[in-house]
Amino acid sequence: VTPTRIGGDWYDGGQFREFYMHSWTAQTNTLKDSWSAASSAIGTCNATIDRLENSTLLSDAEKKQAVASIRGVRAFWIYVMMDNWGNIPLVTSYQDKELPSVKPRQEVFNWLIQEVNEIANNCPEASSDTYGKFTQGAAYTLLAKLLLNAEAWKVTYSGNAYQDCVAACEKVMGMGYILEPNWKTNFSLNNNTSREAIFAICFSDQDTENQNQMMNRTLHYADNLSENANYAAWNGICAQPEYVKLFINNFQDSDNTNKNSDPRLHKTFRIGERRNITTNEMLFTGQNNPLIYSVDVKIIDGTERDGTPWGDVVQEAGARCQKWDYAPGLTNAMGNHFHIFRLADVYLMKAEALLRSGNAGEATGLVNEVRKRAYENSADYQPISTATLENVLLERRLELAWEGWSRQDDIRFGVFEKGMWPDSNCNRKTDEYLKIYPISQDAWQTNQNIVQNPGYPSF
Known part of the structure; x- marks a missing residue:
């Protein structure tokens, strides 16, 4: 969550309040930017495919593989748009210059299933040379995502979606990827070496345009002094507090003190006091409070905004992202890569699909493999006795925090309307139509063949 910090930082017209309260509109800036970014990426893929197909510089085999890989990237972005907006334009040719209308989610889903199946085996195999490209592993992971979410999207599939999801996951699991023995390898400064990564965004701290700025978005303005870093983050x-408490409340250590809870807790969240790395002096906020990141996030009485319960919180409120390592002396951007797909997710998708097909036995083993790796064989490792949808969702929360799957998981597991920040005093809207976003006003002004999604005011 992005709360409003005391004095109004991060209020930004209320767009983050809208996201938490599910009160977004066609004017919400983040939705406008997300639609534009995805549409632009699809257009770039179409242009690249057109150039590759007409290239005389590649052999037929090279061309076939390169085109398949870019078609995979295009399919990924179309999947992102379909997941978020449901009914979307489906533009698959660079030569098609007509303004498109939107296609029903069912039609887009059908196209994606056919497209991914068609390209999967023509994509490159995973290797150090193809890291960051859309490979066969990425194709089958995307196929598994499509099949696992089909029921939640209310689309029909010609086969058994869960059984075919299991088969797609097994394809990926047989391709040589491994669960890295050290969980943190996936988030280290050199996480391009991870053998768990299936599809990755390759960032560089030298890239001035495409940057991983997680540290700026999450850390307090003064926290650079704890890292000897030459930047002031954005705080x-x-x-969400109850999300963090999932790591604390659900497990006990072998001596029953609950001192450590899930071992991923402090590898995922930055909690507690921050000190100057050079002098060891306590850091302070702009209100002269000690910089001690709290788990709880409480609204300051009397700061409510725009006639809603949403108000300001103190600068130090909230656990921050600690999942990706921060480089000593970090300047403006992180060089860690972001793994869109990784093998632990595939294990948990397979477990979920098995459960939804009535096979709890094999699902239990898969969840425990992910859990055991997280504990690194310590005495405090606690396997689950029987997999359930509840503990599969919990394991997804623990394993995949900050990785962008919570919204999709919430919808699939039927908890989309339940926030995890009780002290916000903000009730979420729970209407069914909110499970897809409104198409932005800007998108319609560019293309008036677009029709707004059901439940939202027409353009």
């Missing part, structure tokens, strides 16, 4: 996003 934005933090974790």
Whole structure:
């Protein structure tokens, strides 16, 4: 969540309040930017495919593989748009210059299933040379995502979606990826070496345009002094309190003190006091409070905004992102890569699909493999006795925090309307139509063949 910090930082017209309260509109800036970014990426893929197909510089085999890989990237972005907006334009040719209308989610889903199946085996195999490209592993992971979410999207599939999801996951699991023995390898400064990564965004701290700026978005303005880093962060996003408490409340250590809870807790969240790395002096906020990141995030009485319960919180409120390592002396951007797909997710998708097909036995083993790796064989490792949808969702929360799957998981597991920040005093809207976003006003002004999604005011 991105709360409003005392004095109004991060209020930004209320767009983050809208996201938490599910009160977004066609004017919400983040939705406008997300639609534009995805549409632009699809257009770039179409242009690239057109150039590759007409290239005389590649052999037929090279061309076939390159085109398949870019078609995979295009399919990924179309999947992102379909997941978020449901009914979307489906533009698959660079030569098609007509303004498109929107296609029903069912039609887009059908196209994606056919497209991914068609390209999967023509994509490159995973290797150090193809890291960051859309490979066969990425194709089958995307196929598994499509099949696992089909029921939640209310689309029909010609086969058994859960059984075919299991088969797609097994394809990926047989391709040589491994669960890295050290969980943190996936988030280290050199996480391009991870053998768990299936599809990755490759960032560089030298890239001035495409940057991983997680540290700026989450850390307090003064926290650079704890890292000997030459930047002032923006003090934005933090974790919803009840999400963090999932790591604390659900497990006990072998001596029953609950001192450590899930071992991923402090590898995922930055909690507690921050000190100057050079002098060891306590850091302070702009209100002269000690910089001690709290798990709880409480609204300051009397700061409510725009006639809603949403108000300001103190600068130090909220657990911050600690999942990706921060480089000593970090300047403006992180060089860690972001793994869109990784093998632990595939294990948990397979477990879920098995459960939804009535096979709890094999699902239990898969969840425990992910859990055991997280504990690194310590005495405090606690396997689950029987997999259930509840503990699969919990394991997804623990394993995949900050990785962008919570919204999709919430919808699929039927908890989309339940926030995890009780002290916000903000009730979420729960109407069914909110499970897809409104198409932005800007998108319609560019293309008036677009029709707004059901439940939202027409353009």
